[in-house]
Amino acid sequence: MQDAYFLYHSIGIYPGKEADLARTMGAFAAVWGAANDAQWDWLLPRRAAFIDRWRAIINAPEGSVTTAENVTQAVHMILTALPPERLRGRRVLIAADCFPSNHFLLTRLQERLGFTLDTVPLRQGAAWVEDEDFLNRWGPDVALALLTWVSSTTSARIDLPALVAHGRRMGSVIGVDITQGAGLLPFDVMAPAVDFTVTTSLKWMCGTPGAGILHVAPSLIADCRPELRGWFSQPDPFNWALDRFDYAPDIRRFDNGTPGCVAAIASLPALDWHAAQDHGAILAHNRARTARLIEAARELRLDLVTPEPEARRGGSVMLRLPGPAAAVVARLRDEGISTDGRGRVLRASPGVVTTDDGVAALIAGLARHARA
Ligand SMILES: Cc1ncc(COP(=O)(O)O)c(C=O)c1O
Numbered sequence: 001m002q003d004a005y006f007l008y009h010s011i012g013i014y015p016g017k018e019a020d021l022a023r024t025m026g027a028f029a030a031v032w033g034a035a036n037d038a039q040w041d042w043l044l045p046r047r048a049a050f051i052d053r054w055r056a057i058i059n060a061p062e063g064s065v066t067t068a069e070n071v072t073q074a075v076h077m078i079l080t081a082l083p084p085e086r087l088r089g090r091r092v093l094i095a096a097d098c099f100p101s102n103h104f105l106l107t108r109l110q111e112r113l114g115f116t117l118d119t120v121p122l123r124q125g126a127a128w129v130e131d132e133d134f135l136n137r138w139g140p141d142v143a144l145a146l147l148t149w150v151s152s153t154t155s156a157r158i159d160l161p162a163l164v165a166h167g168r169r170m171g172s173v174i175g176v177d178i179t180q181g182a183g184l185l186p187f188d189v190m191a192p193a194v195d196f197t198v199t200t201s202l203k204w205m206c207g208t209p210g211a212g213i214l215h216v217a218p219s220l221i222a223d224c225r226p227e228l229r230g231w232f233s234q235p236d237p238f239n240w241a242l243d244r245f246d247y248a249p250d251i252r253r254f255d256n257g258t259p260g261c262v263a264a265i266a267s268l269p270a271l272d273w274h275a276a277q278d279h280g281a282i283l284a285h286n287r288a289r290t291a292r293l294i295e296a297a298r299e300l301r302l303d304l305v306t307p308e309p310e311a312r313r314g315g316s317v318m319l320r321l322p323g324p325a326a327a328v329v330a331r332l333r334d335e336g337i338s339t340d341g342r343g344r345v346l347r348a349s350p351g352v353v354t355t356d357d358g359v360a361a362l363i364a365g366l367a368r369h370a371r372a
Helices: 017-032 039-058 071-079 100-113 131-137 160-170 262-275 279-299 325-334 356-369
Strands: 065-068 091-095 116-120 142-148 173-177 196-200 212-216 317-320 340-342 345-348
Touching: 017 039, 017 262, 039 065, 039 196, 039 212, 039 262, 065 071, 071 100, 071 173, 071 196, 071 212, 091 100, 091 131, 100 116, 100 142, 116 131, 131 160, 142 160, 160 173, 279 317, 279 356, 325 340, 325 345, 325 356
Parallel strands: 091 116, 091 142, 142 173, 173 196
Antiparallel strands: 065 212, 196 212, 317 345, 340 345
16 A cells, blocks of 8 residues: 555655556657667657756756766766876775665775775764764865765764865865655755765655766866766767767766666656655655654654654654564565564655555554564
8 A cells, every 4th residue: 555655765656656657668668669760869868858857856057967877886987087196095984874885885996996995983872973973084184075965774864064064174075875865855966065966766756776866066077087988978979089089078978888768768757747746845744754753653662763853864764673673564564564674673764655544554553563
């Protein structure tokens, strides 16, 4: 039942998603399967529309956003494009509650690119990294900091303006992973101005997998020489002269071979739907339902792992249960309630299709299955 769907931290849904996807993929099949030359004139403008939708969501200037398969790949694209001397012998700073995939990538990349990955730890018994601890560790030898706007394990939200202001004083490249907030909370790459932004479309934006994006501030693009380059990195992809490769002046230099397009096309209806919504209302809907869940956690004496103040959290409520979350998730699933778990932590993220009745069903389910 859609009413009790709480998985927006994982996959977002909106009314009509299945029908939109079926129609769009059907249209793609018709174009791609046709024995004519109409394919790229259909595909490329839709990829461009996908990019423009994302530009509007994060207020990114033209020529500063391109597609990536996922967040991890987008981080790889920017790290391997920066001037090597910018990273070599210096630190890259990240918090222990980052998305692990980015950490796996950076741990390996440091060997080749010659930086030291410095991971700001959690305090004893804490669920998220304190901004204060991150700031204390952020000195002028930090070449780059990758900030996680909203944590996937606690929904804790960092104080982005304060961190960015500090990072500017340190002269670091500042990147933000906005995956857990994008489409729900307002985000603006210009305020505070960040150097790069990575995210993907399948969570609060309700798109599909494979539809990641990379934003790079125009001032930084000029310094970047992407390692993974190809014909589409050029101002004119049809320049095939082997001795005259040239990087495009804008974000297109981060493209390489033939762009995949399919995930962007499949996600476009979701982005179109999102663009037509009242974004304040989407957020208010989430706020009312997460507040109710937090109140219920108190009533049920379940341990809240998400910060309580609205300004300090994203769109999820994470609860530490007395035992493994998987057992409770399974019982809730049997009752038509969709949540997920990590260890003892149950994650619940109400979005546009989640109703008050759904919230009441989850609370009743937790009362039955999750108490010690
Ligand atoms: C904060 C954050 N970053 C990144 C990702 C996804 O990374 P990727 O697209 O590389 O799988 C997630 C997914 O849950 C996330 O929560």
